[in-house]
Amino acid sequence: MNSFRIVRAELRKLTSTKMPLAFLIVLVVIGAATAVAVAFGTDMDGSKTFISSAADQQSMMAFAGNALVIAGLFGAIAVAREYGHGTVVLTFLATPRRSEAVSAQLAAAFVAGSVLGLFGAGISAGSVAAGLTATDFGFMVSVSDLVQVLTASTLAGGAGAVLGAGVGALIRNTGGAVTGTILLLVILPPLAVQMVSETASWIPGTLANVVSGIESSVAIGPAILAIGLWAVVPAAIGMFAVARRDVV
Amino acid sequence: MQQLSIHQTAPETRSQLSDDATGPSARSYPLSIEGVTKSYGGATVVNDLSFVVEPGRVTGFLGPNGAGKSTTMKILLGLASATSGHATIGGLAYSDLSDPTGTVGASVEADAFHPGRSGRNHLRILADATDTPLERVDEVLEMVDLSAAANRRAGAYSLGMKQRLGLAAALLCDPPVLVLDEPGNGLDPQGVRTLRNLLRARAAEGNTVFVSSHLLGEVEQLADDVVVLAQGRLVTQGSLSELRHSASLVRAVSAEALRVVLQGAGGLVESGQPGTLVVRGLSLDEIGEEAFNAGIALHELSRQTDSLEERFFAWTGAGSDTQSSKE
Numbered sequence: 001m002n003s004f005r006i007v008r009a010e011l012r013k014l015t016s017t018k019m020p021l022a023f024l025i026v027l028v029v030i031g032a033a034t035a036v037a038v039a040f041g042t043d044m045d046g047s048k049t050f051i052s053s054a055a056d057q058q059s060m061m062a063f064a065g066n067a068l069v070i071a072g073l074f075g076a077i078a079v080a081r082e083y084g085h086g087t088v089v090l091t092f093l094a095t096p097r098r099s100e101a102v103s104a105q106l107a108a109a110f111v112a113g114s115v116l117g118l119f120g121a122g123i124s125a126g127s128v129a130a131g132l133t134a135t136d137f138g139f140m141v142s143v144s145d146l147v148q149v150l151t152a153s154t155l156a157g158g159a160g161a162v163l164g165a166g167v168g169a170l171i172r173n174t175g176g177a178v179t180g181t182i183l184l185l186v187i188l189p190p191l192a193v194q195m196v197s198e199t200a201s202w203i204p205g206t207l208a209n210v211v212s213g214i215e216s217s218v219a220i221g222p223a224i225l226a227i228g229l230w231a232v233v234p235a236a237i238g239m240f241a242v243a244r245r246d247v248v
Numbered sequence: 249m250q251q252l253s254i255h256q257t258a259p260e261t262r263s264q265l266s267d268d269a270t271g272p273s274a275r276s277y278p279l280s281i282e283g284v285t286k287s288y289g290g291a292t293v294v295n296d297l298s299f300v301v302e303p304g305r306v307t308g309f310l311g312p313n314g315a316g317k318s319t320t321m322k323i324l325l326g327l328a329s330a331t332s333g334h335a336t337i338g339g340l341a342y343s344d345l346s347d348p349t350g351t352v353g354a355s356v357e358a359d360a361f362h363p364g365r366s367g368r369n370h371l372r373i374l375a376d377a378t379d380t381p382l383e384r385v386d387e388v389l390e391m392v393d394l395s396a397a398a399n400r401r402a403g404a405y406s407l408g409m410k411q412r413l414g415l416a417a418a419l420l421c422d423p424p425v426l427v428l429d430e431p432g433n434g435l436d437p438q439g440v441r442t443l444r445n446l447l448r449a450r451a452a453e454g455n456t457v458f459v460s461s462h463l464l465g466e467v468e469q470l471a472d473d474v475v476v477l478a479q480g481r482l483v484t485q486g487s488l489s490e491l492r493h494s495a496s497l498v499r500a501v502s503a504e505a506l507r508v509v510l511q512g513a514g515g516l517v518e519s520g521q522p523g524t525l526v527v528r529g530l531s532l533d534e535i536g537e538e539a540f541n542a543g544i545a546l547h548e549l550s551r552q553t554d555s556l557e558e559r560f561f562a563w564t565g566a567g568s569d570t571q572s573s574k575e
Contacts, residue, residue, distance in 0.1 A: 005376055005377060006377055008376045008377075009374070009376035009377035012369065012373050012376055013362075016372075017362055017364040017365050018364055019364075081362065085361060085363065086357045086359065086361075087362055087370075089327060089356060089357055090360060090370075090373070090374055090417065093327075093348065093349060093352075093354055094348070094349050094378055095377060096326045096343035246322070246328035247322065247328065248322075
């Protein structure tokens with residue numbers, strides 16, 4: 001009960017500013033671009049092969065990779081700004097046990113990130129469907145595959161937000177947290193693959209594609225676990241740092 | 249500058265809150281700082297500090313900028329850890345209190361708000377976290393006269409309005425302890441007076457009120473007791489009235505001879521005007537008897553009442569970065 005009310009407070013924090021609206025607008029813009037690309041885009045040869053099969057369309061609407069990054073930025077900004085604005089003082093006064101307070105922040109970030117991921121995938125799927133109306137192709141993705149795309153994006157959004165929240169708690173500076181999240185999710189993984197090619201299957205983008213059903217380099221179960229680890233490790237480091245630091 | 253208007257809480261609300269809070273108001277909560285030292289890197293900002301803040305009194309916490317007041321308050325509230333020593337509230341560390349916000353209302357940073365969040369939502373978040381009915385949010389907004397601006401972004405508030413929002417947050421759970429860091433900053437004279445009345449009323453109910461300030465005139469009119477820091481160390485503490493009357497003025501023809509006599513009796517003697525001594529550590533009776541026994545005629549022997557500002561500068565040996573305000 002105690003944990004529930006703290007999570008409720010954290011959710012109110014996330015929803016009582018215009019930040020969710022800003023991210024929603026980003027999702028809509030991405031969706032609009034997707035619809036335009038589906039409607040008017042072509043392959044190099046001028047054909048529309050990229051949307052000619054169910055698998056192609058599923059690949060086009062898969063949003064989990066984007067959800068990881070977008071929700072990651074959401075989580076990083078949300079938590080880092082708490083430190084920047086000093087509102088974390090109120091958080092720790094109400095919940096002096098830091099691990100409990102940070103757990104609530106992470107839980108709220110997971111919920112918000114999941115919602116962002118679900119919205120993103122929903123908007124993406126809707127955009128593909130809308131774009132297809134301007135082509136000769138119909139909507140070919142099965143309901144089960146559509147559900148997988150939506151579920152994968154929801155899960156990835158939650159994981160990304162937890163990762164970002166952990167980075168935000170660790171770095172505490174909004175610019176630094178954003179940079180750290182982009183480094184972790186976008187810049188470092190390809191570099192790691194360049195150095196150790198076996199890591200290619202375990203970087204966030206690949207794992208998101210596996211969970212979305214558009215890639216099969218690893219099984220879905222291990223992929224879900226690996227995405228969880230990508231989120232939990234920075235979150236645990238952030239929580240450890242918060243527990244040891246003074247609020248100054 | 250903002251005017252602060254504090255309205256009384258409805259009696260039924262206070263009663264209900266006390267019941268809901270399993271009666272924290274039913275007991276008193278002295279604040280105890282015991283041998284607290286805080287070091288950052290090689291710098292010691294609080295040095296072996298010990299004092300007690302008693303319930304039922306308003307205690308002013310004074311010191312020049314950088315003296316360690318805010319750090320001490322943060323250690324008390326569990327926001328910073330002490331390098332050594334302990335800070336307790338009613339015998340418990342803040343983090344060990346069963347109902348921390350129901351026991352202690354604190355405002356330690358005037359602008360600790362998300363600028364894009366409304367004042368009402370700021371308080372609703374605290375209400376959610378502390379399981380306080382949302383109706384209480386509107387009550388405290390009314391108490392600090394912020395109802396009209398409650399739905400405006402806190403980033404657009406003036407400093408005085410932010411102070412009032414911070415005070416509203418501190419009062420939200422109707423706690424028996426208030427810990428406020430510079431609550432009068434940005435308030436206009438009427439606001440300062442109303443704040444003073446509120447804090448004095450809460451102390452009169454047996455609550456503990458601990459207020460830091462660099463506005464000496466404000467503290468002079470507000471505090472029963474003062475704790476004075478300089479460079480992280482305790483300079484003095486005690487009843488403000490006693491501290492202000494702790495010196496005696498002595499005028500004698502043989503002032504230097506009298507100085508030797510009084511110093512021999514354990515007094516701390518400073519030179520005042522020519523032929524005049526300022527004596528601490530001896531009562532008027534003791535000074536009179538010592539002078540009589542030494543055969544020195546006194547032309548004047550009176551209690552000296554310094555202003556808090558004069559005493560503060562004497563205690564801290566500073567003042568250039570500490571301002572005085574007589575409202």
